[in-house]
Amino acid sequence: MKFSINKSPKEIAGYTNWRKKLILMILGGSLGILGVSLVCLNFGVVSIHPKDILFTLWNSSQDKTKGLIVWQLRAPRIIMATLTGAALSTVGGAFQGILRNPLADPYILGVSAGAALGACIGIALQHTTGYYLASYLPLFAFLGAMFSLYLVYRSSKISFSVNSTGLLLAGVAITFLFSALITVLLALSKRELHSMIFWIMGDLSTANWEKISIISLPVIIGCLLLFFSSLDLNALSLGEEEALHLGINTGKLRIRIFLISSIIIATVVSFTGIIGFVGLIIPHIARLLIGPDHRIMLPTSAFLGAIFLILCDALARTIIAPSEIPIGAITALVGAPLFIYLLRRRNK
Amino acid sequence: MSFHSHILTIKGVSFSYNGHREILSDINFSLSKGELLGIIGPNGSGKTTLLKVISGILKPNKGNIFLLNQDLNNFSIEKIAKFISVVPQDTWVTFNFKAKEVVFMGRLPYISRLKGETLEDYRISREAMKKTQSLPLSENNIQEISGGERQRVFMAKALAQTPQLLLLDEFTSHLDLNFSYEMLNLLKKALKEENLTIISVFHDLNLASIASHRLILLNEGKIEKIGTPQEVLNVENLQKVYKVKPILINHPNLQVPQIIM
Numbered sequence: 369m370k371f372s373i374n375k376s377p378k379e380i381a382g383y384t385n386w387r388k389k390l391i392l393m394i395l396g397g398s399l400g401i402l403g404v405s406l407v408c409l410n411f412g413v414v415s416i417h418p419k420d421i422l423f424t425l426w427n428s429s430q431d432k433t434k435g436l437i438v439w440q441l442r443a444p445r446i447i448m449a450t451l452t453g454a455a456l457s458t459v460g461g462a463f464q465g466i467l468r469n470p471l472a473d474p475y476i477l478g479v480s481a482g483a484a485l486g487a488c489i490g491i492a493l494q495h496t497t498g499y500y501l502a503s504y505l506p507l508f509a510f511l512g513a514m515f516s517l518y519l520v521y522r523s524s525k526i527s528f529s530v531n532s533t534g535l536l537l538a539g540v541a542i543t544f545l546f547s548a549l550i551t552v553l554l555a556l557s558k559r560e561l562h563s564m565i566f567w568i569m570g571d572l573s574t575a576n577w578e579k580i581s582i583i584s585l586p587v588i589i590g591c592l593l594l595f596f597s598s599l600d601l602n603a604l605s606l607g608e609e610e611a612l613h614l615g616i617n618t619g620k621l622r623i624r625i626f627l628i629s630s631i632i633i634a635t636v637v638s639f640t641g642i643i644g645f646v647g648l649i650i651p652h653i654a655r656l657l658i659g660p661d662h663r664i665m666l667p668t669s670a671f672l673g674a675i676f677l678i679l680c681d682a683l684a685r686t687i688i689a690p691s692e693i694p695i696g697a698i699t700a701l702v703g704a705p706l707f708i709y710l711l712r713r714r715n716k
Numbered sequence: 717m718s719f720h721s722h723i724l725t726i727k728g729v730s731f732s733y734n735g736h737r738e739i740l741s742d743i744n745f746s747l748s749k750g751e752l753l754g755i756i757g758p759n760g761s762g763k764t765t766l767l768k769v770i771s772g773i774l775k776p777n778k779g780n781i782f783l784l785n786q787d788l789n790n791f792s793i794e795k796i797a798k799f800i801s802v803v804p805q806d807t808w809v810t811f812n813f814k815a816k817e818v819v820f821m822g823r824l825p826y827i828s829r830l831k832g833e834t835l836e837d838y839r840i841s842r843e844a845m846k847k848t849q850s851l852p853l854s855e856n857n858i859q860e861i862s863g864g865e866r867q868r869v870f871m872a873k874a875l876a877q878t879p880q881l882l883l884l885d886e887f888t889s890h891l892d893l894n895f896s897y898e899m900l901n902l903l904k905k906a907l908k909e910e911n912l913t914i915i916s917v918f919h920d921l922n923l924a925s926i927a928s929h930r931l932i933l934l935n936e937g938k939i940e941k942i943g944t945p946q947e948v949l950n951v952e953n954l955q956k957v958y959k960v961k962p963i964l965i966n967h968p969n970l971q972v973p974q975i976i977m
Contacts, residue, residue: 381838382854383816468810596829603821605810612773613804614877615797615825660811 390664397671404675405446408682412442413690440576448575448583448639449681450674453646455587455636457673459629460647461654461666462594465601466625467536468608474633474647477539477626478516481546483637486512487567488553495557505567506579506638513634516542535626569694570643572681579639590632591670597625598662605660643696645703646673656710676703722746722785723881723913724770729779731762731769739765740937743779747881750907752914754928756921756948758958761934763917764805767883770915772796783881797825801877805885807866809858815869816854819845822876844876845869847902849895863890871899875906882906884916888923900927925949925972933957949973 378385409421416424416434424431424438459474467476475481490508494500523538554564566573600621603611611618654668677695680702684695724747731740740762747753755763768774770781772793781788783799791799801822809818822844823837845851850868853861858869867890874882882903888896900923906912918924924931925945933940933948935957941948954962954975962975 380835381842383820383838383841387832465811470810599824599827599829602813602817603824605813606818606821607804607806607808607810609768609773610802610804612793613771613797613800613802614821615794617793655811659817660813661817 386661386663389658390667393658393664393668393671397668397675400671400675401450401678404678405450408446408678409438409442411682411686412437413685444575444577444580445572445681445685446678447580448572449677451580451583451587452572452636452640452643453650453673453675453677454591454670455583455632455673456643456647456677457650457654457669458591458594458666459632460673461651461662461669462597462601462625462629463647464651465604465662466622468604469536470652471648472536473644474629475543475642475644477535477630478520478542478546479513479630479633480637480642481543481550482516482519483509483513483634484568484642485546485550485553486510486515487638487641488550488564491564491567492553492557495559506582509638510634513630513637516546517630517634566694567641568696570641570696570699572640572695573685573692574639583635583639586632586635590628591666593628594625595663595666597621598666601625601662602660641694641696643677643699645696645699646677649703649707650676652707653710721749723749723783724915725782725785726770727780727782729769729776729781731765731774731776735777738937740769740776743939745932745939745942747913747915749911749913751929752903752907752916752927754924754931754945755915755917755934756924756931757934757940760936761957762937763934764885765937766934767802767885767915767917770881771800771802771883794825797877799879800881800883801874801879802883803867803870803874803885803887805889807863807870809866812857812859814854815850815856815858815861815865816841816845818858818869819850819854819872819876822873825877840878841872841876844872847875847906848872849898864892864895867891868895868899871902880911880913882912882914884914886917886919889919896923903927921949921954922974925974926967926970945972949975 378388406421410416410418414437416437420431420434421438424435456474460472463472463474463476464470486508487505489512490505494502520535520538520542523541550564550568554561557564600611600616603614603616604618604621606614608618650673651665651669654665654672658664658668677699680698681695683702684693684698687693726743726745729740729743730738732738743766755766757763765774769776772788772791783791783796788796820837820841823833823841827833827837842851845854848868848871850865850872853865853869856865858866861869867887871887888899891899903914907914916924916927918927928945930943931945931948932942933953940957941953949964950973951962951964954960962977964973964975966972967974
């Protein structure tokens with residue numbers, strides 16, 4: 369049956385009309401992103417009057433420099449933050465659901481460590497060989513992420529049948545191994561240290577329209593595909609066997625979720641580096657606000673994650689301007705206390 | 717009481733994990749529509765494993781299972797879910813859903829992931845909550861109610877799945893006396909009115925004796941005895957399987973055996 373937003377009731381046979389809730393949430397979330405974006409366009413090294421910014425948004429030909437700053441520097445960064453925040457949070461929520469573990473995050477299968485190692489190898493190669501590889505770093509990172517996924521999948525298959533625990537343990541092991549290799553690379557290199565650290569802690573400063581056009585498709589399609597598994601993720605909350613009893617092929621579901629998520633994350637991480645904590649806490653906050661139903665929780669996570677990352681990025685580029693703090697440091701600094709506060713409030 | 721067609725037939729079923737010690741060996745029985753079959757036996761005798769083999773979660777190493785005269789191997793788990801529902805022993809839920817949302821999950825086998833649910837799915841869920849007296853719990857968070865209340869909610873979920881065969885794994889283990897009694901009445905009503913057939917694992921032999929038309933007594937993965945409560949629950953059988961000598965009396969109203977220590 370069809371529901372229209374005005375006619376449709378808040379409840380159907382005692383059940384919350386989730387479609388109505390979802391539409392309202394999307395409207396609210398979109399307004400939130402728009403509002404936060406407009407505010408954050410004002411932050412930056414060069415101060416531009418808010419009036420000028422609005423003016424530039426309407427008509428970019430007026431002032432070349434201001435137009436350039438707003439359209440080529442700040443706007444791409446905000447859109448990159450939106451996509452990245454949404455992707456990390458949706459995947460975090462889906463991982464927590466599929467692994468039945470509220471402590472799971474998008475990097476738990478070692479994708480991040482693989483991507484970081486790939487990028488660091490690229491940086492080190494550039495330094496030792498003298499070839500200019502900077503624009504290929506995303507490719508290095510993506511290959512690294514895929515390689516780590518392959519290793520995780522293979523090693524979990526050897527020791528355990530491909531179940532959640534096996535994948536988790538293999539993910540942890542591969543992450544440790546790759547982190548150790550990164551540390552070795554860091555110790556060997558000196559000059560490139562700074563760019564590597566920005567990689568490991570996440571960086572949105574290199575955002576441009578080309579990168580946005582590359583990541584937007586996998587992120588948007590991937591998140592939509594995850595969204596259509598919401599009911600299955602809900603059922604998995606009752607336990608593996610219960611989900612089977614409800615006719616859900618949990619093995620296939622797990623592979624589907626892991627594959628889609630890993631492609632999303634590998635793509636995003638390849639351009640932004642490892643931005644931690646977002647994918648862990650945002651789904652929790654979404655669940656506290658709106659309940660555990662993945663049909664609403666996943667989209668809510670996407671919107672909250674986007675807003676959170678836009679704000680964190682604005683902080684990252686303004687706190688010690690003209691220098692920048694890696695955004696991963698900001699997400700953890702802001703996110704951890706916020707998370708503890710929410711948990712405390714919930715327990716009261 | 718007369719039973720007509722067989723809803724479930726089990727022929728020579730054996731099961732072991734990766735070729736280790738057999739947990740079930742050579743199980744044979746048939747189940748008629750409208751019957752309530754109780755499974756009893758000591759811990760580790762294979763009761764829960766037998767349920768899992770019937771629900772299709774575990775594949776038997778030998779033998780065949782026929783659901784409505786068709787080999788269970790021909791059923792996908794999506795299809796099995798429309799015939800069989802299960803009330804598990806472990807009712808923990810990872811995330812804090814409302815009780816009514818858990819009941820609604822019983823409708824998942826019928827819901828298209830693209831088109832979504834219909835009004836009917838909500839009505840059936842609500843009806844199932846009424847039947848199991850879990851409607852007052854519907855707005856409660858599932859992690860914040862007692863084990864017995866969770867079992868009632870899971871029972872509602874299993875009924876919302878509108879199965880033909882209902883499998884229960886010690887569903888009364890956390891229920892108070894009054895609710896155990898009411899659940900039994902509910903099940904007996906469901907047997908008659910909803911064309912339901914039930915297999916239930918019982919830990920409590922007295923309850924099994926009162927509730928079941930027939931009993932299976934399992935011992936180390938084999939059927940020790942199958943028959944009416946009067947045929948199964950006697951001193952000889954119980955002593956052999958449970959290694960203690962019980963005292964049996966006749967229930968004054970129901971005329972079924974009851975065990976006292």
